[in-house]
Each structure stands twice: as structure tokens, then as C-alpha cells.
Amino acid sequence: MNLIVFLKMVPDTVEELKIASDGKTLDPDWLRMKANENDEHAVEEAVILKEKYGGTVTLVTLDAPEVDEAIYTALAKGCDKAVKILGDWQNFTSPAIAEVFAKYLKENNLIDSKTLILTGSQATDDIEGELVYYLGEYLELPVYGVVTYVQYNENKNNILIRKEFSGGLRGEFEVELPAVLGIQAAENPPRYVPIAKIRAMMKSANIEELEFTQDFASKGIEIEKLYEPEVAGKAVMLEGNPEEIATKIVEILTDKGLI
16 A cells, blocks of 8 residues: 555644744744554554555654654654655645645655545544545545444455544545545554654654745635633532532522523
8 A cells, every 4th residue: 555644744732832922823932743544544544554454654844943853763664665745834724734735746746546645534633634635636535534434355355444523423435546544543552662763753754845846826825813712700619518518509500690
């Protein structure tokens, strides 16, 4: 199989986030970037498929702060090749990012009859999971998101996938290759890689760097303004034994006319 995985960096929401002076972007001085969690599951699923059915795994990323560490970690997990697309992608949203990825695949003729393209089903800056569907549209390939299971049938050259729907429903589909999948969860949790193995990969592995000459006129959806959550300051801490707390809750609800 020709497995291609897209991984992108997203702000670590554990850290405090600040809005930049333009009111439209996050202040980079307050940002700590990390690999998107669902993309890490996509990497794991690609490596699992490679181990089961053979083939190669190519990791493709956009240049971003701290991305090299994420790349070397993926290589240490079992990816065979890593490509970093250079450029300033900070303000690109999902539709434009998908266009960049599709351009890379098309210009380098990387899609063949056994190609499976994987990426995360969503991200902190792509809650609706648009990226995978835009990518499928640009490449004119079948696309499925929120995928939790993948099985390859070499004789038919297709995959059996399990996709989740709202309400706890699941569906199984047979999909011919080439195809695009948005991975919600890999078959196994992303594997742990010792720091020593990652450092060894930093010394031995090469990251292919690619710079596009085309200027992407559209960056996707234009953000007009970001807002920080309003601090209401209306939390009430109730103390006492269970009976006393229950009485206070009833009093509060009664005062507000809710009961």
C-alpha cells in the first residue's frame, strides 16, 4: 500500500491563549504548538496498516513551530519518509490547507491505484472536520470521515472501513482505492516512542523540504474577529452536608423562578 499521512500542528489548548493585536489571530508569543491529536491517530493507523499489509508510509506536514519534533517522532514510530512543505501557513484555514496538500500530491504524481490518504477527522482549529472532505473534493477521490476501523483486501484492492455517526450509530463501507480517510481513532492508541529513539532518528533521518512557488491567493475562510470568553463571575460554591446543600439548591432555583 502507498500510505500518505497529513499531520499539522495546532495550538496546545492546555496553555493560555491570547488574541494578537490585529484581533484576528492568536498571539504567537503565547502559543505552544503540538501535533494534532487526531492526526497522531492517523499516523498510528497508517503504521498499523503498513505492518499488516506492507507498503510505505509518507508523512507530509506544513512548516510550523516545533513541527520537526513531531516529524521525527512519527518517523520513529514507523513512517518511512517525511516531507515538510515550507511557507507561512499560519493564517491558512482548512479549505486552503487542503488545496496545498492536493497540489503537492498532484504535482508529484503520488497517487496510484493502491494509495490511501489519511489525516485526522478534526482538529482544534477544524472542529467540523472540513479538511478531509475538501481534500477528497480537490483530489476527486472517495472520502470518509470519523473512521475508527480500516481493513485492507489485497485481492479486491479495497478497504473495509467503520465510520461513526451521531447518536452512537456506526456504518461499514467497502471503498475502492485510491481514497481519503479522516481518522477519528486508530485501531490501537498511538504508540509510545522512547526519547532515545527519537534523538537517534534526528541524527539519521532526513526531512525532505519542499517550497511551492505558487502564491495561494485564497487562504480559505476569512476570520473577521476573535473574542475571548467572557468572565461571568457568577459561580456559587455551596458548603455543608448533602441535606444542607440540597436545601440551598432548592432555594436558589426557587429564587430564580425555575421551580
